Amino acid sequence: MAHLLFICSKNQWRSPTAEGLFKNQQLHQARSAGTSDKARIKVSQKLLDWADEVFVMERRHRQLLQQRFALHKPVTVLDIEDDYQFNDPELIALLQAALQEYLQ
Template structure:
């Protein structure tokens, strides 16, 4: 969603076992900012990748993870909450 912004490189990965793209230590180390939707996601990320989170800033968007992929309401919330950090 944000990949077309100038100067922004993006990647998407999940923490759930069935995520299409799994989060990895390499991806966490690459990131400058990591956005998570819920506080539970932030806690899970920190538990699994704490040694690799030295550089990345983790930002919780406080968006319930119950939207369909790219549901218009979700896209609007993401634009509003992520946009100010980019």
């Protein structure tokens, strides 16, 4: 089972929506976190070490991770701006398109 970590800023809308796509999936386990001090769940070295693959919503999230943590794996930028609410159908469609190889 692969561990997928999704990261946005405050861990309120984008990354929890991505995590939810994998809720009942047996091939992958997903978690989410945020880079902000105000994040619901803050990204940590422990979470990064847990993950087999790390996905961030914006390039700046990858930059923050590179500055703050020891990254020993690639980080995929999904290029999804902070324009969506939690479980917004358009956000779900963007995530499904970007993550289709993992959602099979």
